Amino acid sequence: MMRQHKYIWFVVALVVSLLPSPVLAWSFSVSPPEVKIDNLSPGQIAEFNLTIHNKDNISHTFVLTTYNPKESERRPERAEFPNSTWVSFPHQVEMQGNSEAKIKVKVAIPSQQKWAGKDWEIWLSITPEDKDLLVVNYYIRILVSTGEGGERVETVSPETGSHIVLTVGVIVLLLLGCGIYYFRRKVKAK
Amino acid sequence: MSVRIVSIALVMFLALIPSSLVLALESDSETITITMTTKTVIEIELNPPNWETGIMGPEEEKNTQKDHFTITNNGNCEVNTYIKGEDAVWVDDPDAYKWELSSDGSNGTQKYVLWYEKADESSYTLIKKDENGFGDLFTPNLGPGGDNAKKFGLKLEVPPADYTKDGVGYFHEGGEMKTTITISGVVA
Numbered sequence: 001m002m003r004q005h006k007y008i009w010f011v012v013a014l015v016v017s018l019l020p021s022p023v024l025a026w027s028f029s030v031s032p033p034e035v036k037i038d039n040l041s042p043g044q045i046a047e048f049n050l051t052i053h054n055k056d057n058i059s060h061t062f063v064l065t066t067y068n069p070k071e072s073e074r075r076p077e078r079a080e081f082p083n084s085t086w087v088s089f090p091h092q093v094e095m096q097g098n099s100e101a102k103i104k105v106k107v108a109i110p111s112q113q114k115w116a117g118k119d120w121e122i123w124l125s126i127t128p129e130d131k132d133l134l135v136v137n138y139y140i141r142i143l144v145s146t147g148e149g150g151e152r153v154e155t156v157s158p159e160t161g162s163h164i165v166l167t168v169g170v171i172v173l174l175l176l177g178c179g180i181y182y183f184r185r186k187v188k189a190k
Numbered sequence: 191m192s193v194r195i196v197s198i199a200l201v202m203f204l205a206l207i208p209s210s211l212v213l214a215l216e217s218d219s220e221t222i223t224i225t226m227t228t229k230t231v232i233e234i235e236l237n238p239p240n241w242e243t244g245i246m247g248p249e250e251e252k253n254t255q256k257d258h259f260t261i262t263n264n265g266n267c268e269v270n271t272y273i274k275g276e277d278a279v280w281v282d283d284p285d286a287y288k289w290e291l292s293s294d295g296s297n298g299t300q301k302y303v304l305w306y307e308k309a310d311e312s313s314y315t316l317i318k319k320d321e322n323g324f325g326d327l328f329t330p331n332l333g334p335g336g337d338n339a340k341k342f343g344l345k346l347e348v349p350p351a352d353y354t355k356d357g358v359g360y361f362h363e364g365g366e367m368k369t370t371i372t373i374s375g376v377v378a
Contacts, residue, residue, distance in 0.1 A: 027235040132239035138232050
């Protein structure tokens with residue numbers, strides 16, 4: 001049941017008219033506004049950073065979401081991105097006043113041959129959580145082109161790569177030890 | 191002496207094995223190219239961000255000057271901007287009372303209307319809701335810098351009274367209503 005205030009026969013519409021002083025404009029920037037990922041084969045992951053700059057003196061929280069643009073809004077020859085969950089990023093970022101934050105964005109394509117050789121586009125929306133009457137929202141274009149490949153392609157993540165290097169290093173040291181031992185023994189035998 | 195030379199050569203050869211293996215691994219996997227110009231920045235400023243309408247009665251209409259607001263592209267790339275509105279909600283309890291944003295330009299019970307007018311135009315354009323999108327094109331190819339800034343105004347018409355008593359119209363909830371107009375920017 002709604003309360004009925006008889007003593008107020010009109011409302012103050014839209015706005016923060018009770019604020020003691022006018023609210024000043026503030027802005028934030030994002031860089032880059034467009035990211036192009038080429039030759040990302042199914043099963044692979046690409047990572048990049050977006051930089052948000054909060055130019056206000058006070059802290060703000062920014063909300064990040066994906067958006068699938070209509071065909072007319074996409075770049076030519078770009079199809080709809082099949083699944084927005086393939087793009088991962090922090091969905092909320094708290095930032096101090098006059099500060100910059102680097103946001104890591106990952107694009108991971110499932111390792112199925114059917115996703116090879118495609119050109120897609122998806123947008124990442126960044127908007128402040130607290131809103132005035134007028135609020136700005138940025139969309140970052142993410143253009144993804146998948147290479148040929150598919151299930152045969154193996155992804156070498158940095159972790160896997162370092163494990164291989166470590167194993168090879170141990171083998172090399174063992175071989176080195178054996179070599180030195182062999183030559184010393186040979187010298188002694190002379 | 192020759193043993194030492196052979197030993198050193200062997201050490202160098204073995205030391206090169208890991209790096210050549212890593213190179214081999216890299217050449218086996220395809221090269222992913224990420225192209226992004228980090229010097230390109232998107233930044234839009236809306237000034238002022240608010241409009242103090244003051245107290246408004248049922249069916250009252252108010253508008254700003256048509257150059258009241260300024261949209262400026264402070265970045266370094268051309269942007270397309272889009273505009274959309276949303277329902278107005280009662281600040282004290284947004285779930286208890288709201289006004290739906292009109293989609294046809296006519297107000298009605300708990301339905302209000304918003305328009306914008308660009309400074310270089312002489313007619314109002316309706317601001318509509320677009321829950322799953324970013325609204326209608328507002329300023330196409332807005333170039334960077336103050337010289338390219340665009341000015342615009344807003345007009346608001348509030349709903350008729352929720353009920354009338356002794357010839358006076360009332361809204362169910364008195365107090366402050368709030369809404370948001372979102373202007374979205376995407377690189378052109």
